[in-house]
Amino acid sequence: MSLLSVRNLVIDYARTRALDGADLEVAQGETVGLVGESGSGKSTLGSAVGRLLPRAARRTEGEVTVAGEPVFDLPDARLRHLRRKHLGFVFQDPIGSLDPTMRVGDQLKLVLGRGGDVRFHLGRVRLDDPRVLRAYPHQLSGGMAQRVAIAMAMATSPELLVADEPTAALDSQVREEVSNVIFSLAAEAGTSILWLSHDLPAVARRCDRVAVMYGGRVVESGPAREVLGNPAHPYTAALAGSAPAAAAHGVRLEPVPGRPPVLTGASPGCAFAPRCAFAEERCEHERPAPVRIREQDVLCHRAADLQDELTKHEEVSA
Amino acid sequence: ATGTTTTPTAAAQETAAPGYLAVADEALAKGGALNLQVHIDSGAATGYDPQLADVATTWQLLSLSYETLVTVGPDFSVQPLLAEKWDTPDDRTYVFHLRKGVTFSNGRAMTADDVVGSLKRLLASKGVWAGQLGPVEEVVKDGDDQVKVTLKEPYTPFLASLANVPAAILPMKEIDDKSVDPATTLLGTGPYVVDNHRQDVSWTFKRNEKYWNQGKPAADTLNITIAPEEAARIAALQNGSAALATLGNVDSGTMLAGAKDVKVVTQATTDFYYLMLNSLKPGSKLADPKVRQAINIALDTKQIAEVALGGKGKPTAVTPAGLPGSCDPAALPSAAKSVDEAKQLLAEAGAQNLSFTLTIFNTEPAPAVAQVIQQNLQQAGITVKIEQMDEASWSGKVYGKAPAEFDAALSWFAGYADPGMVTKWWNPETAGFNVGFMKPDPELNKLIDTANKLTGDREKALADVCAKADADAQMIPLVTRPATVAYRGDQLSPSLYATEGYGNVLRLVADARVKKSQ
């Protein structure tokens, strides 16, 4: 049984539908990358895993289970226990995720409890500078702060770490280091990772599996290499082809045309249809059901027909 | 706080004698502390010097420590105090026989020199009261315990004027040798001595152990709290933290109705409100006597008394209503005339659309009086704009410049204890403070002097003064100003006159018996 299982999750905000029936599985010890355009629902899904959504969010349908426990139906005390025992979170804003009024050492102590060895936990994220202990978060660089946040999230050795774009706010050089820390620490502890990111090359390099989100659904998931190298969904293909860093000099990139959707209710058909070069009539009003293409689970009516078409697009350099 | 508690006897009910609102029950034990609240402290640049004091509240506080040669009784009769008796060999001479055994609170016995010195000092002072003593020619010692005062001409209010605090007998020896400054120290022959004073907060008086009048004062201590806000005084009365308080609102009785053990009495006073019409302001229509008469006619003093003072005040002429010998306000020429005649007069003066500003201070009930005046005059087609200000700004505007800048203003005079005394203020040359807005009227001045010189029956002469002032109408007397006093029947048995001439609620405080105190 998988550690995390999201089934047909629908989350609504006051005026927008953020998740429109998302499905996702994360197995024990697995690292999964969750990619997609801004607004596709990555953060909402990541927060839903720990029921950390803002008050404005409402679960309309579906279910999230972590280690077999239904997250949305647990009483508060059990939920807290579940979070403590099974989950860890790292967010995008490194300095913001630390309490600005408390010294780093004190915050760690608070998390670790009386017996905790603060130095050890800092050492694990390669921060053995004793000055860090006495520093306030705003006195740290982004990379250092993020490592402290990681140490705090990993302190209880959770079974699943949800990392919501943990490196997006960092300089490109620091990104590498921080990613390394997370992945090596998780590997050591046998922790699964749900890695939310924009950064396709990084995900391709580090994750076992990738889930691609579009319009509040996971439209394609499967082994990282396969999904990004041989996309089965037209959107994945378009996304993979539009990273500037992937372009060779002088080559013109082809962006995904049009605008990402903003849903107010259930999408009648495939949410990508208006932007899809391969869309046909039924895509507009028939919600695609998951199909299996090679090793991928894909939400596309035409996935089977397009197999050859899509592989012609260039590969993502890993 | 401590205090003696006495069990009220059957006779403990105050039975008010004629001229009294309440008479202290002598059967009650003496001693104890009396908690009083008044709305304003004494406060003058001149300090505590009684001779310079010109405000009734100051007189009231100083009267606890100072005494005069004579005092007034319940019916305004002049009665002995520091003078045991006096002779009037002729109508210009007064010989006072001083009481024996009177000492100042420092223990020194009062002498005839103190009396002579005090009166001379008063006459030489710039205080307002110097003028009220009348045409004094000389003050001399007549033996060790007699003092003789000679007047230049007869002056009927003389004795009454000696009965007020500015004429108090001061310790002249100490003042002359500068060991005592009366501006900063109270040292008199009166029943109480000051224990403590915090300006605008409180006074504490202790009984004068050397007081000449054996057995007085009854209460050992007076705690006087200054409480400007009426509601605070009412609250203190209700919860018993004050045994007696002065109240400003004419409806206080209604408001305290039903409050347990609280008695509210209205003490009539000779003080009265009057309207000043500035006849000296350049270009002002009010310079025309016809216009002023029209205003006087249009004023409905009965309505002012009924509405603004809740029926507690009485219409008055220049001689304060309630004093023996004062004139009847209903008999004034203006009282008989109708609003139409007022309109007629205005038309004659070419002032049909008369409009002026009435400057008042914001202490109740002045604003109420002003608003009724406004309604009165509206009947005659006169528009009154009310300009209300704090007392300081008001005095600045009314007395600050000559000629004064206001159109009309509202104020009140203390009425004193003789009907002739206050009429002197209608002569700006004597009064001085009103030269800025008032033209002297020689005829009126003569009438005033004549009335005050008459020793016998002066009613006719006073009536002439009233009628002349009514026609002159530069200062129009309106209504008397009642004083409301409330006290706790379970804590106190006070003595109170039915009518007061010098605004002194505490006049008989030395008689008051404390039943219990908090």
Added chain:
Amino acid sequence: MSAGGLAVLAVLVLFALGSLAGAGGDPDAIVGPRLQPPGPGWWLGTDNLGRSVLPRVMEGVGTTLLLSSIAVLLTAVLSAAFGILAGYRGGYLNELVMRLVEVLYSFPAIVLAILVAAVLGPGQTAALASIVLVTIPLMTRLVRGAAVAVSQRDYVTSAVISGARLPRVLVRHVLPNVAGTIAVQGTYALSVGIAVEGGLSFLGFGVQPPQASLGVLIQQGGTYMIAAPWLILGPGVVLVAAILAINVVGDGLRDRLEPRETRSLT
């Protein structure tokens, strides 16, 4: 909730307009015996001068609302001018404005109001000036803060790069974007204004008799709380309702202009 607030305000404004139109009767006329409880001819009773309370309350609402609205409008204009200029220009100008604001801020509000009333003489002008002086420091501070933030926005820089002159930048870019702050703060200032007017009248520095304002009526009614509770009831309820309604509308306005997320701790 803010719809309710608006409704209350609308009723009060109708009240005030009714008074201007003479509805309810002459507020100054002596119409009956003193201190009568509500009854025909005087639906809210009579006061200590035998005047009908109803037209007086109506006039009072008008006086108070008009006075405070004008004052707050003045405050808004002055604060906008000084706050925006100081916030945008910074430097010595900013220092000067902020120091002045600080000076005003250091005066206890009601003392400031009393001083103004004492200097100008009591009356509408003094009440107006007092409200302005009492409300201006906070408003200027907040406007300045908002202006500083707006000045750093890219669209302002773009306008400068395009060669826009100072007035254009301030009027077209900064002002509209601090207007929300001004509006929200304005509603709070309005309620402060009403309270200041009331306080001044309470201490005897308010509008001139016989004109009624809520503060005057409450001050007079307060002394008659026992004998004639209807004197304070009407104006008291209206005053509290007015301030409450304005605050509620202000809250609503703020929620609309600066919607905020909420999160539960469970």
Added chain:
Amino acid sequence: MRLLMWWSGRALSSAATLLGVSVLIFAAVRLMPGGFAETVLGPFATAGQKAELAARYGLDQPVFMQYGHWLGAVAGGDFGVSMISRQPVGAELLARLPVTAELTVLAVAASVLLGVPLGVLTAVRARPDGGGAAGRLLSGLGVSVPEFVLGSLVVFVFSRYALGLEVGTWTPLTQDPAANLATMILPAAVLSVFSISVTARTTRDAVMGVLVEPYVTAAVGRGESPWFIVRHHILRNAATPVVTLIGTTTAYLLGGALIVEHVFNLPGVGSYIVQAVGRRDYAVVQAGVLLAAGVFIVMNVLIDLLVGVIDPRLGVMAGRRS
């Protein structure tokens, strides 16, 4: 060293503010119509007397000279002499300060002890659909009832019915602390209603702001209990605006204290100033307002320091990287 610099900077700007206040108050007092002489000497005084009095208090000199003399004296700790009581103003202010201070301190304490929990509670309970309206209405009501209305009501109710607390009297703290407290509770309660409401509101806003901060989400994600999060993360982070508010509320409370003192007849600084304005007792008004402003300024300097301690990002000692 940095602290010293900060202090000197603050001292300088505080002095500038105080100087501004002194100029303004001096000017205001001189601009008041109605001469001091008329007021204290009464209508019967002669021109000579008035002139003599003016000379005694130096009021016949040019205003700039008067200001200079006054400022010099004040700098030397001499606030002059009351023209009414002829007592030193400084001593009288000092004697009255405890009353106002006690009132203000009690009101501030009530604001913190009641307003902060109320604000935290309503914030934690707040719903995006405008829920918690009752709490908001309540605090709205608090800011809507002016002191003079509430004060009059309280004075009336408590004097009419024996409810255990007295109004209309006052006992000095030094004389009988228990009795003093009994006389101060009601005035302080009346004074604090407004500031409790404002504090509750500000706290609510501040807490709501903190609630959506990532570090709170992170703490929730770690499975901490709400109480734990409130205690360790929210209170301190939401404290800055609340503490700042308390600083600015002081000026308000000092003003409110004036009305409360008036209504309850307490001998505090506020009633002193009001009476002095009424009588044009220049020295008292000047000293009183200067004192109030000084207290306010000092209070705000302390608040700034405190804020720095609470939030190291804003502090004096906040450096860049350690």
Added chain:
Amino acid sequence: MILELDDVTVTFAAGPPFRRIHLDAMRRVSLQVAEGETLGLVGESGSGKTTTSRVALGLQRPTSGTVRFDGRPFPKRRRELAGRMQAVLQHPHWSLNPRMRVGQSVAEPLDVLGRTERNAVTEMLEHVGLGADFADRYPHELSGGQRQRVSIARALVTRPGFIVFDEAVSALDVSVQVQILNLIKDLQAEYGFSALFISHDLGAVRYVADRIAVMRGGEVVETADTRTFYTAPAHEYSKQLLEAL
């Protein structure tokens, strides 16, 4: 040369008086941008890129060194340059005045010049791929990418000779980034403006720039042709940067 920075140093004083810290945001920077050329400026956060752009735009006066725009030093009055240089700035959310309609925002540079060519605005909106009907919208009705397009339209409406793009695409989604970068390239081909393109994203810079300058700690450590730079970086720091890509 449309823009020449010669030996420019910018020093900021920060901190309280008496204890000011002096910080060189730019140290002896020399850069040129030729007519029609796009110069890419890369470097880590705080390296001085934005300061350089502000100097180039005349918003920041150099502490020392000289700046020449179009061969002349900056005039005293900004207005003389109105319409000749423009900028597209980082934050799509704040790049447009939320109280102004898109059409008004785009028209502003024309208004400043006193020109009122309404069709120039719609034409320009069409050019950046937005329909004329966008003119009536408010910024909050637009997506981030659309907002940056409006900014670009505003920058181009006066046909300036020089445009600064300071992190103009950093805040955008990858797929939108490419749209904007393509747009810049296309418009540059059409209008031939010179550009200073600032980004910490080397991928984006490689995509649009002809030449690249690398900043670190306020100094320019390397300037090179784009192709040369990406194939054979000279400076050690440049190599580090490229590794992370």
